[in-house]
Amino acid sequence: MLTVFSPDHALRDAKTELSGGELVAPYECPARVEYVLEQIRQVGLGDVIPPDVISLDPVLRVHDPLYIEFLRSCWSRWRAKGNRGEAIPSVIPARGMRQRVPQNINGTIGYYAMACETAITEGTWPAVQAGANVALTAQALISQGEAAAFALCRPPGHHAARDLYGGYCFINNVAVCAQAFLDQGAERVAVLDVDFHHGNGTQSIFYERPDVMFLSLHGDPQHAFPYFLGFADENGAGPGEGFNHNYPMAPSTAYDVWSDALQDACRKIEAYAPDVLAVSLGVDTFEGDPISFFRLTSDDFKRYGTLLASLKLPTLFVMEGGYAVQEIGVNTVNVLTGFASP
């Protein structure tokens, strides 16, 4: 399996994350994907290739142009205003307030945020843009006939909505790829999100559409980020009704229960008969993850990789979360080798 990777991910190197009322060193850090890359080379998964340079056009198919312009200009605007820390919102348009973009960057940033833990920094935009290119380059491989490809994106993307960033995400890489498949001729795309956290951004982007089925296995939002989306009763709306499937699961869920949900999701994917499968691959379901509460072992990742292969679909893997930095390489590559050599 080919892997697409860009060293430009390292330009995203925030020093602060708002967590538990403190500014701590971010869990979403450059070392994450370096561990994955190392493991890919160690097991000989396949070649690692650089991304093509791609215009923003496919990104703008799922994101608001003003939001992308905000991401691009946020850091310089933030600094020009005299703010001394990394860019973190302190006021947001809450219930009953107006959803309009104020001129002051200290307000603008709150308008576009769905969470405040994620600091925007000097190198964030070039890293984010490189990440989208990584995703789209892997997507193009599938379009051109590869059976599978791995987009080793960083930062992740699945929490980013049409005009919201947060949860370490800015551009929704998997959503951009799903739309690109459709724009290149696919009729139906399934997006399966196995990250520990609900893929609220992806869900929201395709919620009213039948051409993308979204399925997410994740920690119950009563207890886990993003808290305000990902409940079992969210089934899609309008023409998209019936094409959204959430599997929220309780603290301490282990592979037996988790894989039952995955098998149910696979049955729904089979019935949907998509042209292609895109997997939001987060490995924070691991028992050792510092900010999650499932109990998957490293072997379990290989097992579910094999299970995904049984769908026999062209499959794009897009890197999302996973924060037990040492083990993220092994667990991610276990999914890919389980898939590639079932």
Place this chain on the structure above:
Amino acid sequence: MLTVFSPDHALRDAKTELSGGELVAPYECPARVEYVLEQIRQVGLGDVIPPDVISLDPVLRVHDPLYIEFLRSCWSRWRAKGNRGEAIPSVIPARGMRQRVPQNINGTIGYYAMACETAITEGTWPAVQAGANVALTAQALISQGEAAAFALCRPPGHHAARDLYGGYCFINNVAVCAQAFLDQGAERVAVLDVDFHHGNGTQSIFYERPDVMFLSLHGDPQHAFPYFLGFADENGAGPGEGFNHNYPMAPSTAYDVWSDALQDACRKIEAYAPDVLAVSLGVDTFEGDPISFFRLTSDDFKRYGTLLASLKLPTLFVMEGGYAVQEIGVNTVNVLTGFASP
């Protein structure tokens, strides 16, 4: 003029405020009201009396009971979850997400926040409750026939909505008092908010009601907190249409322009003919305020106090913001002496 004051305000003594991407010492600090108290005594404004102990019933007339329970229990729940810093949300229910309260306190706190700068701390709830008692005790003085009274509340209240805290505010003291006047027989109450920041909480609580007219002079929300409410086209809704008046003003606004707006507001109040006037008294319109951008001088505060006296209404002053700590005493008391000895 009688002043009501409780030393319990000092129990609210947060160490951190999220500002410019950093955790800084809060601008809203205990010294603020101590300077005011000192100046009250220095000029001999009148007696300073303690608040009565009052039940939460009048507070629950304007706030959601679950919100009040959240304020009461937040700190212990936050600490029980292992969070090490003061209680600050890092995820909020943004556009397109669900407005429901998750069980995990790290989500609950985001549900009830309209801003993330305001940390909830161990002593916050008792101080907030004491502040409401201060406001209601002063309100009762007016109901019992006093011409004017000053509630030296801390923390402030005008940003707090029915179920939202933020901007240093938790219980909306002036809104609680306005409702109490109505519940005790008043037919119409005018709330005039002269704080630099728009009183978004007060506006939202009474937005669809004709029995409270809300008027606010403030920094244009395009450029100033709270950014997402306080625009000139917000005139009330339903039965409340025509009973909400905003005067957003540009950076560097000085007394000539500001007092024109105040005179317009006074004309509207006169036409409304309320039984009582409640003034949200913030003095962050001062030229030296560190987080605001108007240009009022200390003398201007006396001048507008006199202007308010010309309305000849029973008048309750409720302390809101003001962060140029040294001068907050002089400027606040200048309003009160300008009013009391025009």
